Amino acid sequence: MAKLSYKVPSALNRSFLDHEITLSKGGWAARPSPIKQLLFFGSGILGVLWFSTSTFVSSSGPAAITFFVLWSLAAIAYFGGLMKTKELRIMRVPAFLAYLPPKARHVFTRRSSNPTAFHSIVxxxxxxxxxxxxxxxxxxxxxxxxxxxxxxxxxxxxxxxxxxxxxxxxxxxxxxxxxxxxxxxxxxxIYHQVANLEQRNQALQVRDPDLVELQNEQYDILTQHVxxxxxxxxxxxxxxxxxxxxxxxxxxxxxxxxxxxxxxxxxxxxxxxxxxxxxxxxxxxxxxxxxxxxxxxxx
Incomplete structure (x- = not known):
């Protein structure tokens, strides 16, 4: 009996970091999160605290420090979000950086061009x-x-x-x-239709101009329109x-x-x-x- 609904099965290459846990029973924390996402958020927050207290950022003034902390937290929240494939958004960054140069977005296919780039696509x-x-x-x-x-x-x-x-x-x-x-x-x-039309043309015993014109018209309809x-x-x-x-x-x-x-x-x-x-x-x-x-x- 067919199922009423289907789901994408878990990947076979899952690791310990892909296991999901729930922090609480209610609120936004009730949604299960993988361990790698929690580790990313935790390490990101600790990194922001270290940068804002132990580097040149600490001597930039309250306004600059506040802006740096808010911008960093927003970046951590965005790149730590999950995609539909349960992967972190930060995993897209290497592919984006590789695609960013203009030469990486154009593949030349001239006979004199290096075929390595085209071969990597094909x-x-x-x-x-x-x-x-x-x-x-x-x-x-x-x-x-x-x-x-x-x-x-x-x-x-x-x-x-x-x-x-x-x-x-x-x-x-x-x-x-x-x-x-x-x-x-x-x-x-239209290969079979054209072949059949050619067989009819070869089997035509009387080369009447009207019949030949009719076959040419059928050939033009097949090749130019159909x-x-x-x-x-x-x-x-x-x-x-x-x-x-x-x-x-x-x-x-x-x-x-x-x-x-x-x-x-x-x-x-x-x-x-x-x-x-x-x-x-x-x-x-x-x-x-x-x-x-x-x-x-x-x-």
């Missing part, structure tokens, strides 16, 4: 012809085009069945293989294993799920290199350039 060394993705950290991956069963028009029994099936699937997944679901809005795929202006939602699943064996196990679990039931995933199509590249270009090249490449390849 993290992909190569994609084999069969679609096997080689990551820079040694992991192996595979991209699938998936079709799910979720809809606003589901009956209650179908919704419960899907939730139960999803819960059962994630219980079988091993931690050595990551599952990344990617949702993109891309031009509609495959260029109209976009649709596509969902991909990126399996990333620590090694090739972990990826193979993840593929077996996914294949068993698709073959056993259509509740969670109706279809899962493994993509080769030529099919995986357009999906990656959506992130690293942009949709506008992708549309231009699609039109150039069809023409």
């Amino acid at each position: 993290g992909i060394d190569d994609v084999d012809e069969d679609g096997l993705v080689h990551f820079s950290d040694g992991g192996k991956g595979q991209v699938y085009l998936v079709v799910g069963s979720a809809s606003y028009l589901l009956f209650d029994d179908d919704r419960v069945g899907i939730l139960d099936r999803v819960d059962s699937f994630w219980r079988k997944v091993e931690t050595s293989c990551e599952h990344g679901f990617i949702t993109t809005k891309e031009p509609q795929r 495959g260029g202006k109209f976009t649709s939602i596509h969902q991909y699943l990126l399996l990333k294993g620590k090694n090739i064996d972990a990826l193979r196990k993840g593929h077996q679990v996914l294949q068993a799920e698709v073959g056993g039931s259509a509740l969670m995933i109706k279809e899962a199509t493994m993509l080769d290199r030529d099919e995986a590249y357009p999906m990656l270009r959506t992130f690293y090249q942009g949709i506008d350039d992708e549309l231009l490449n699609l039109k150039a390849s069809l023409n």
Whole structure:
């Protein structure tokens, strides 16, 4: 039976500092706080007292000391606050400082530029012809085009069945293989329609000008309108294993799920290199350039 509500489970790398305690039964202190937050507040207050009494701040005058104490306490209260992930806000400071320089916010992709910065973002060394993705950290991956069963028009029994099936699937997944679901809005795929139109063109025995013009018109509609202006939602699943064996196990679990039931995933199509590249270009090249490449390849 599907649960009525779900929660994010506790991380496996929790330490002693992540345990939460309650200081009192009523008031603001009744909210549980992790030990690391209490230690941060305590050490921050002691540091403010030491700076205001034993350093040059103590000789700055009452107004300056009061301003320094109030500003320091406000900073401690803000950076000691918890984010949704139960981490202190001060943990964002290193990432902010690394992003602050202008050169860290721009990645040059010219052929003459150093590819190190771009490679650190992509993290992909190569994609084999069969679609096997080689990551820079040694992991192996595979991209699938998936079709799910979720809809606003589901009956209650179908919704419960899907939730139960999803819960059962994630219980079988091993931690050595990551599952990344990617949702993109891309031009509609018209490869099969264009191929069918080309077959009709080759099978045309009478080269009547009106028939040829009609086929050219259909070709222009497919390439310039349906495959260029109209976009649709596509969902991909990126399996990333620590090694090739972990990826193979993840593929077996996914294949068993698709073959056993259509509740969670109706279809899962493994993509080769030529099919995986357009999906990656959506992130690293942009949709506008992708549309231009699609039109150039069809023409």
